[in-house]
Amino acid sequence: MKNTFFTILLIFPLLAFSQILWDDFEENRIGYYEFVHGGMTERFENPNPSSSTNNSELCAQYVRNPGEMYDVIVLVANGSFTNLEDYLNGSKTMKVDVFSPGPGIPLQITLEDSSVAGATNYPDGRHSIYTATTTVTNEWETIEFIFDSRPDNSVLDANVTSLILLFDIGSNSDDTYYFDNVYGPEFNNQCASINSNPSINLADWDCHWNIGVCPSNTPCSSYDYISGWLNQAYNPDNSSINTSKYCGSYTRNPDGNGEDVFIMYFKNGALDLSTNKYFNFQIYGPPRPIYVSFQDNAGNEVVPFNSNVSSLNTWEQFSVDLSSGLGQDIVRAVFFIDQSVINWDEYLIDDIHMSSIALENKNISSSKLIDIYPNPVTDNLNCYFENNNEVNAKIINVTGKILFSKNIKPGHNVIGINDLTSGFYLLEIKINDITYFHKFQKID
Incomplete structure (x- = not known):
């Protein structure tokens, strides 16, 4: 009996902290910053990297x-909540690492249904409130948020959509804070079953983030170096070539000569071009010239790439053949968009990955000839197309390997994908000498 009791004492403290990591601003993120009142820079240089905390x-x-007296940071969960009772009764708590300007500053987390909660209708939509207070000046500390109140009992756990973080509530200060390692409640994370290969899946702002972490011997701030602002955003057009829910949003911030740049490093080091020689990315924005410089550790250009965004606010696919850089270490890509022009245009970027095949700037979803559904898909992918003859359909994984190849007839077809593991794939269909690609997600 004594041994059993001792075991329970050991386990119980662990249960109090069994949340999940929502964001560490490096490799892990399972939410989306939908709105902030103040100025937020993601992936900023740690003001005290020698901290033990x-x-x-x-x-x-x-x-x-x-x-704003109630200045908010709205972090939307990447899935639905199931049970928040442990946070209400205190057996589990949320925590955030905070670097603040002083002790005694009130902090708050609110869990809410953002489709109901508004700026002027408190307490509607607010599921629960959790509070904490800072204790040190300009030092990192792990803040644990304790349950405070349940403003709107009508909000069910399953209807909670967002975690709202507030610094110095009820004041009009313009202080600067740093925060990291956001641990929040568990939810049905859509990325939990997706395996990320850091050599291939570089960034999609949904489930993969394998770029932007600087080498330890290099001073760095957000995204190693960027002139403007890079954040996560909702995909404004997921019915076309890009079916993702989220993407990256980059806003230019040129100097007096119109120069604007952002530099991305690859988490896994130099790109492995032995199998996957194509660097792929998608851009959405105003028609402008693009230049990408693929460089080695010394900043020497290994492969240059010149192109243009050709259409206004339409996703476009770009594939860069890096085979000329085989045998050299490409460790970073430097993007220049609309150089020598002074403007603060916003561009969306997404689906940065390596492949063994070049991806054409075509898509199935926007074609009147073809209809593909559903996406994401669990077992059967429906494909309808109009044509006089059979066409060949292929399913290709992210490494370029063909997993399925079959001729299909005009009209409605069902392609069984039960044997595929969870992840992202391309469906390739060739009609009248035009090859169409459709990215889809297989989920369990």
């Missing part, structure tokens, strides 16, 4: 908006 290279910097 948080020695990460990167964190988030946040500057409060003095015009």
Whole structure:
């Protein structure tokens, strides 16, 4: 009996902290920053990387908006909640690493249904409130948020959509804060079953993030170096070539000569071009010239790439053949968009990955000839197309390997994909000498 009791004592403290990591601003993120009142820079240089509490290279910097007494950071979950009872009764808690300007500053987390909660209708939509207070000045500390109240009992756990973080609630300060390692409640994370290969899946702002972490011997801030602002955003057109829910949003911030740049490093080191020689990415925005410089550790250009965004606010696919750089170490890509022009245009970027085949700037979803559904898909992928003859359909994984190849007839076809593991794939169909690609996600 004594041994059993001792075991229970050991297990119970662990249960109190069995949350999940929502964001560490380096490799892990399972949410989306939908709205902030102040100025937030994601992946900012840690102000004290020698701290025993948080020695990460990167964190988030946040500057409060003095015009808002209840300045909020809205983090939307990448899935649905199931059970928040443990957070209400205190057997589990949320925690965040915080670097603040002083002790005694009130902090708050609110779990809410953002489709109901609004700026002027408190307490509607607010499921529960959790509070904490800072204790040190300009040092990292792990803040644990304790249950405070349940403002709107009508909000069910399953209807909670967002975690709202507030610094110095009820004030009009413009102080600067840093935060990191956000641990929040568990939810049905759509990325949990997706395996990320850091050599192939570089970034999609949904489930993969394998770029932007600087080498330890290199001073760095957000995204190693960027002139403008790079954040996560909702995909404005997921019915076309890009079916993802989220993407990256980049806003230019040129100098007096119109120069604007952002540099991305590859988490796994130099790109392995022995099998996958194509660097792929998608861009959405105004028609402008693009230049990408693929460089080695010394900043020497290994492969240059010149192109243009040709259509206004339409996703376009770009594939860069890096085979001329085989045998050289390509460790970073430097993007220049609309150089020598002074503007603050916003561009969306997504689906940065390596492949063994070049992806054409075509898509099935926007074609009137073809209809593909559903996406994501669990077992059967439906394909309808109009044509006079049979066509060949292929399913290709992210490494370029053909997993399925079959001729299909005009009209409605069902392609069984039960044997595929969870992840992202391409469906390739060739009609009248035009090859169409459709990215889809297989889920369990």
